[in-house]
Amino acid sequence: MTTAPTPQSGVPARPPVSAIALATVATTAGLFLLAAAAAATDMALFALPFAASAAIVAVAPALPFAQPRSIVVGHLAGGTLALGVTAVAGPSVWTAALAAGLATAPMLLLRAPHPPATATAALVGLTGPAPEFLLNPVLPASAVVIAGGVLLGRLLPGRRYPAYWR
Structure with a gap:
């Protein structure tokens, strides 16, 4: 008989204040870039899923959800x-x-799970944009989030992002 692993009950350790400050500044700067792109394209709602993407990259850069492929x-x-x-x-x-x-299905079939992408799908279903929205703002916003993660990974000692590219 196999038993399930016992879940850990402890809260993760708090990162150093300097790491928290740098992650907060970097995330905020990336979100301002997303806001500027959204304002320039008149597609402000589409910044919302990417704000969630940026938060995942900033807070949990090693998770599969945070990797460039998944984004x-x-x-x-x-x-x-x-x-x-x-x-x-x-x-x-x-x-x-x-x-x-x-x-959820195509993300899992393509081995690219990214929960904020469900918000992108919801916004498309709600607003009915032209297909070009995939090229603008989706691709540029994805690039901004990924670039922000790479920059944050270079600025924070001991932090590596991405864990993998493909």
């Missing part, structure tokens, strides 16, 4: 699926819910 492929897969659902059903809150739920 780019996850947002593109979720957005593409949502475009198809929205083309059939039209934009609505119900389409948003369906698209967000269904977006």
Whole structure:
């Protein structure tokens, strides 16, 4: 008989204050870049999923969810699926819910899980943007998040990002 591992009950150690300050400043700077891109493209809502992506990269850079492949492929897969659902059903809150739920499948099939990408799918289902939104703002916003993670990984001693590229 095999027993399940016992879950750990302790809270993780608090990082040094200097690491917290640097991560906060770097994350905020990256989010300001995302805000500028969103304002320039009149697609401010699309900055929201990428704010969550940036937070995952800043707080848990080693997780599979935080890796560049998961960020780019996850947002593109979720957005593409949502475009198809929205083309059939039209934009609505119900389409948003369906698209967000269904977006899990292509992310997992493509081995690129990224929970914030479900928000991208929901926004597509809600707003019904043109397919070009995949090229702008999704790809540039993904690049900003990844670049911010790389920069943060270079600035913080003992921190490596990404854990892998592919």
